[in-house]
Amino acid sequence: MKIIFSSIKNNSIFEEEFSHLSERNGTIEFKHMQGSGGIAVVYAPNGTGKTSIAKLLGMEVAEESNSFIAADENGNTITPETGAFHVIQDQLNRNVIHGKTTDYLIGAQIRxxxxxxxxxxxxxxxxxxxxxxxxxxxxxxxxxxxxxxxxxxxxxxxxxxxxxxxxxxxxxxxxxxxxxxxxxxxxxxxxxxxxxxxxxxDNEKRSFVIADLSKPKVIEKILSLEPDEIITDENTVLIERHDDAIGILKKYHSLDSCVVCDNCSFDGDSLLETKEENRRYIYDSLDEKTKDILDNIIRDNSLISSDPFEIKEIVSAFIVDGDPTHLIALQLDLKTYVENIIDEMIDALFHxxxxxxxFNDFDEHAQLVETQPQLDSEELLFIESVINENIGKDITIIRDEDNDRNYKLKIGDKDLLGTDRKEMELSTGEQNFISLAFELLLARHSGKNYVVMDDPISSFDSVYKNKIAFCIIKFLENKKQIILTHNTDLIRLLDVQLNNCFNLYILNNVHDGTNGFIPVSEREKKLLINLHHLILLFQNKNNELIEAIRDRRQFLMAMIPFMRGYAHISLDPDDRFGQLSAIMHGYSTGSLDVIPIYNSLFGEVFEGTEIVNVADILDMDFNNLDILDKTLFPLLADTLEQTLVYYHLRMKVEKELVDIFNIQTDDMTMLNQIILHAFRCPNTDPNCERMREFRVFFTSRKTLLNEFNHFEGNMNIFQPAIDITKSALQKEIEAIERKLAEVRVFATT
Known part of the structure; x- marks a missing residue:
């Protein structure tokens, strides 16, 4: 079982070689142990692009600068559009949505x-x-x-x-x-x-209808008219004439002569009174329905400014002559406009x-709910025993009454989803454990052939790591798994749960390097997983070590930090720990023949002498390192080279700071103590902010941390030594050297 990538593109994250991978550096083969699936672990130091690969494989639509092309063992093409990968994201990206009280969510798909x-x-x-x-x-x-x-x-x-x-x-x-x-x-x-x-x-008519109906005036009354129920009266026309005359008289009745005919015997007041009385007489003689039409349709003020349907004219004519033809046509026209406007309102729903x-979100959500996995008895046992046992709280699964295709998780009497974190009373480790446990269940029921995991245990408490390794193997036994990690703990734990259950690859992504998925030999995989296999190599069993060493002096210098840690946990009557410590501080001037030390720890491997002093480490040329045969032990060779660089950087910083600030080191054995002493300052010091900046810089450097250089409490030679790309390490070296130069200038001005 294997997958062969021929192209991986993600903007400028990956080197050019990834755009044309071959079977040699593009193949990931899955170790088949049980079930129908298999496991391949891809070791990827920080900065190589493992998270970028995980996100890329989770894509469903290729883009010009973001795509991949692969094929399975049967030659079937796999692209983003194939949808072959179920991706379990990095823990930090999976279980938290910031800014909401409902940020405790389980699993990428549930989320x-x-x-x-x-x-x-x-x-x-x-x-x-x-x-x-x-x-x-x-x-x-x-x-x-x-x-x-x-x-x-x-x-x-x-x-x-x-x-x-x-x-x-x-x-x-x-x-x-x-x-x-x-x-x-x-x-x-x-x-x-x-x-x-x-x-x-017609826009004018449409606007008129909408405006009129907003505060029912004319149209609603017209549509309610029944022509055969209305008594027509030709006198209604006189009402309008009298209204016009009354309007003029009210304005000009005080003039000496008529404003219309210039009659000098004009009595405006008398004429106005006569006209008003005549109008009352005519109006009172009208039928009540006719009065209503006259008052609320014909004489409505809204028709003065706009009457695109000629309502006033048509209704007036009907009342006078009784012919309903034009009125019925008007009603039909208005009704049509009302219906069309209603249709416009309905059409707005469609848009x-x-x-x-x-629509896409709704369909995707419906599909997710429809395919929600049904937990079988084995999974329920997993929930009840493993999670409940480790967290100390009862987690139960009940059906959501609002949606019987979904499930609701309860922790005690609280909903697990949608409850404020503070009310949960769970540690971050417990939250992460629950999250990944349910994510694995979802992956198990996924219809996709491949499961991709991005650093599944990177943020876990130790108590959970072994159980998660078991779950990965057990629950995904029928899936082809690509596990991307920078954590060698996971590699060892998988082997502990099921011996030799995976193939191991290194993700290389460096300029001018051998890039792609580089297989790790079974020989080096054993060294990575088991300390005793590594010690057997250092003991030169079967003469493997001597045959692989390219530069004995460089090898022994690179082994000094590891030997010091190894001596510390061994029976050490000759104080080899103290002897090695003497050449592990940059402010020291000690020297030591390291061959007797090596032979006393690992057996009689080397002959002669190899004197190493502090100056040798400080003056080391890192452009010409060639420690081990990289065709035999590529991973260990890189590890020893980087360990030597870490060793050098630590000593260089120690020496520079001690010399610059004239620090007495009698009671200071830790680099951190030296850094804090060098950059201490009272708050009143005008240079305090700059000193604080220097202090933060040096105390935050990964390459300067004590554990990474002295192997105190951690005998894993591979990590964290190779937990950084060569390019990133080179940037770290340059950054430290620049900062030391700044410190020198600062201290002398």
């Missing part, structure tokens, strides 16, 4: 479900808010009882009746869409058969999610 749910809720609410605004500004509709909404309800077809439910909910200020069944709503607006074909309307990801 995705809740992210989608939140986004769907937000997009749906935004759509409802936008519809509210659109209906109010474009259609002057803001209440359920508005005429257009009521008319929509009276529609005879199914589309109008269904649309009415949604529009009513949107404009109802207590609901604003909250009571809409989203599945039914989406089914409605995605159904092409529900779309209405609107008719073209309420335009420019958003709502």
């Amino acid at each position: 995705r479900e809740y992210e989608l749910r939140d986004r769907i809720n937000s997009l749906f609410q935004n759509a409802c808010d936008n519809l509210v605004s659109k209906y109010k500004t474009e259609f002057k509709v803001s209440k359920v009882k508005d005429f257009l909404v009521v008319q929509m309800q009276s529609g005879q077809d199914t589309v109008h009746r269904m649309a009415f439910q949604y529009v009513r909910s949107v404009v109802n200020n207590k609901q604003r869409g909250k009571d809409i069944d989203r599945d039914e709503f989406l089914s409605f607006i995605r159904g092409d058969e529900n779309r209405l074909s609107g008719s073209e309307m 309420c999610f335009d420019g958003t990801s709502f």
Whole structure:
């Protein structure tokens, strides 16, 4: 079982070789032990791009600068569009969503479900808010009882009746869409058969109808008219004439002559009184319905500024002559406009999610819920025994009553999801453990062939690491697993759980290097996993060590930190620990023949002498290191070279700081003590801020940490020595040298 990558592109993160990988450096073969799956571990020091690879393999659509091409053992092509990889992200990216009280989420896919749910809720609410605004500004509709909404309800077809439910909910200020069944709503607006074909309307007439119906005035009354129930009266025309005359007389009745005919015997007051009395007589003689039409339609002030339908003329003519032809045509025209405007309101529903990801999010969420794994008895046993045992709280799984396809996790009597962290009373390690445990269950039930894990135990407490290693092997036994890690603990723990259960690769991504997935030989894998195999090599069993050494002096110098730590945990009557310590401080002037020390620790391996003094380490030329045969032990060769660089940097910083600040080292054996002493200052010192900057820089350097250089409490020679790329280490060297130069200038000015 294997996968062969021919191309991996992620902007400029990967070297050029990754764009044209061959079978030699692009193959990852899975060690098949049990089940139908297999495991391949890819060791990737920090900075090589392991997280970038994990994210890339999780893509579902290739981009110009982000893509990969691979093939399985049967020659089937694998690309982002194939969707072959279930990716379990780095722990820090998986279980926390910052800024919310519901940030305790389990698993990338479960988190995705809740992210989608939140986004769907937000997009749906935004759509409802936008519809509210659109209906109010474009259609002057803001209440359920508005005429257009009521008319929509009276529609005879199914589309109008269904649309009415949604529009009513949107404009109802207590609901604003909250009571809409989203599945039914989406089914409605995605159904092409529900779309209405609107008719073209005159803009002036459309605007008039909308404005008039916003505060029912004329149109609603016209549509309610029954022509055969109205008693016509030709005298109604006299009402309008009298109104016109009365209007003129009220304005000019005080003139000496008529403003119209210049009659000098004009008595304006008397004439106005006569006209008003005549109008009252005519008006009182009219039928009540005619009066209503006259007052509320013909004489409505809104028709003075705009009357695109010629309502006043048509209705007036009907009352005078009784011919309903033009009135009926007017009613039909107005009704058509009302219906078309209602259709526009309904059409807005079909476009309420335009420019958003709502449909895709809704479909993805529905699919996630539909494929939610059903926990079998073995998994329940895992939940009940392993998690409950380690956390000391009962975790139970119950069905969510609101959605029987989802499950709800309870910790004690609290919901595990959506509960504030402070109420959980769980440590970060416990949170991480729960997160990854459920992520593994999801991966087990995933329909994808490959599971990719990015540093699955990097942020775990030690108590959980071994159990997670077991879970990886057991629960994913039928999956092809690519485990990306910079942590050699995981490599050893996997082997402890199931001996020789994986193939090991190193991810190389360095300029002018041999890049790609470089297989680690079984010989070096044993050295990495088991300390006793490493010690056997140092004891030169089968003459392997002597045959591999290229430069004996460099090898012995690189072994000094490890030998010091090894002596410290061994029977040490000759104080080899103290002798080695004497040449491990840059301010010292000691020297030592390291061959007797080496032979006393590992057996009679070397002959002769090899005197090493402090100056040798300080003056080491790192451009010409050639310690071991890299064809036999590439990983160990790189490890020893980097260990020697760490050793040199530590001593260089010690010497420089002791010399610059004239520090007495009698009671200072730790570099950290020297750094703190060199850059101590009272708060009143004007240079205190600069001193603090120097102190923070040197105390935060990974290459200067005591554990990384002295192997005190950690006999793993491979880590952290190779937990950094060569390019990153070179930058570290240059940064430290620049900072030391700054310190020298600072101290002398």
